[in-house]
Amino acid sequence: CSVLLFPGQGSQAVGMGRGLLGYPRVRELYAAASRVLGYDLLELSLHGPQEDLDRTVHCQPAVFVASLAAVEKLHHLKPQVIENCVAAAGFSVGEFAALVFAGAMEFSEDASCGAQQQRMASSSTLPCAASGLLSGCRELAVHPCHSSLDGARLKPPSFPQALQFLRKNSSKYHFRRTKMLPVSGAFHTRLMEPAVEPLARVLKTIDVKKPLVAVYSNVSGNRYTHPTHIRKLLGEQVVSPVKWEQTMHAVYQREKGAAFPSTFEVGPGTQLGSILRSCNMQAWKSYSHVDVMEGSQDPEPGTPEALH
DSSP: OEEEEEOOTTOOOTTTTGGGTTSTTHHHHHHHHHHHHTSOHHHHHHHOOHHHHTSHHHHHHHHHHHHHHHHHHHHHHOHHHHHTEEEEEESTHHHHHHHHHTTSSOHHHHHHHHHHHHHHHHHHSOSOOEEEEEEOOHHHHHGGGGOSSOGGGGSOOOSHHHHHHHHHTTTTTTEEEEEEESOOSOTTSGGGGGGHHHHHHHHHTSOOOOOSSEEEOTTTSSBOOSHHHHHHHHHHHTTSOOOHHHHHHHHHOOOTTOOOOEEEEESSOSHHHHHHHHHOHHHHTTEEEEOOSTTOOOOOTTSOEEEO
């Protein structure tokens, strides 16, 4: 059996999709998305510039379509993987792609919903940036455990000047590592609350079906059980932390001695594979990445397989 993982915003890179264009239905997916979005998504994905691709209004549909195009590549090269798939999970916007793959939502409706979500998100967010922070400060690490606030709200201020200050003074504050993230909104935090109600109205207009394979929610970390469950939690996703580690534990929970499924990350980047390696080394040993870039290097011996 197999599991598919769909990446989220931040995995985008200029050139993604180039390695997929020779496979059936890929150009049709990009053409359909471009009609909904009102601009040439394939051109932007292939040629950028990166600054434009990093904008939320562009990168979310770009990652969404590239991931579903990667599924087409996987289906062409290894049809048995799709036929034997038992579960799918997606990080942030990747959850929408997972639901489309599982037959719970139609591609055109989801692309339209995503376009409206991005417009609402853009109008609901102050100009900001985001930073990943790994702290060596014991007090900072312990404090969230005793707080009623969710982790996302404990992140540093998201204005670019504040983040640059933190980066320059990382040694002073005992930060082990800082990294600017290629996102343009405060997604999965309460700063996105103005987008919740409009998104819920859009979701009510979409025909949501029971998934054909198990799909896991970012909000709960658990498997969806009913179409109304999908609508409710997708509406909450934009303001809720992504419970990805909990999701990985739910997907790969096995009785002792039971074999792990083959896992395929479909879309740009290998971030989800890296997280899987940290969460569950045994599951990671059966991990592969479905490459979306042209001319990528073959994996080094001892690393997971990449499908070229």
